[in-house]
Amino acid sequence: MKFRKLVLALALVSFFGVSIAQSAPGKETDPLGPKVPEDEMEEAKEWKNPMKPTPANIAKGKALFQGKATCFTCHGNEGKGDGVAGAALDPAPRNFHNPGLKKKTDGEFMYVIKNGIEGTGMISYAPGIITEEEAALILLYERSLH
Numbered sequence: 001m002k003f004r005k006l007v008l009a010l011a012l013v014s015f016f017g018v019s020i021a022q023s024a025p026g027k028e029t030d031p032l033g034p035k036v037p038e039d040e041m042e043e044a045k046e047w048k049n050p051m052k053p054t055p056a057n058i059a060k061g062k063a064l065f066q067g068k069a070t071c072f073t074c075h076g077n078e079g080k081g082d083g084v085a086g087a088a089l090d091p092a093p094r095n096f097h098n099p100g101l102k103k104k105t106d107g108e109f110m111y112v113i114k115n116g117i118e119g120t121g122m123i124s125y126a127p128g129i130i131t132e133e134e135a136a137l138i139l140l141y142e143r144s145l146h
């Protein structure tokens with residue numbers, strides 16, 4: 001009996017220990033901090049989104065964000081940075097509802113989708129997981145949030 005209680009106690013401690021560790025939220029980095037290396041910034045900013053922000057295109061971008069492109073797993077279904085897979089990440093995924101992000105260019109966001117952000121959970125998505133055209137549509141959705 002005593003042994004059983006000990007096993008139960010250990011199981012509880014390790015279960016809650018692990019869930020506490022996993023729920024410790026990482027901090028979001030400064031939304032205005034540059035995510036493109038200095039020497040590539042000028043070129044990155046030149047990119048213009050070839051897709052027009054029509055309601056139909058924004059809806060396509062949203063469907064990709066919330067589906068096949070898997071962005072929602074970290075950035076959250078509504079882009080608030082609260083996705084399940086992002087909960088343990090430090091830095092935390094970007095919340096796209098921050099109005100400060102209006103100051104960033106489409107080109108900077110596109111650079112990140114193509115190259116990722118070194119040392120973070122943000123990996124490279126295009127081309128590969130999604131096409132550049134799909135990334136451009138997703139950007140229209142992201143832009144509609146802030």
Ligand code: HEC
Nearest residue numbers: 029035069070071074091092093094109112120121122125
């Ligand atoms: C595995 C988790 C994860 C997934 C999936 C993910 N991201 Fe991210 N993303 C992050 C994290 C973490 C950051 C913040 C990194 C930082 O602050 O340095 C980030 C940052 C970004 C930024 C930078 C915003 C800025 O401030 O410049 C953009 C843009 C972005 N993600 C777009 C996307 C898109 C589009 C997708 C889907 C194709 C996606 N992410 C999928 C984790 C993820």
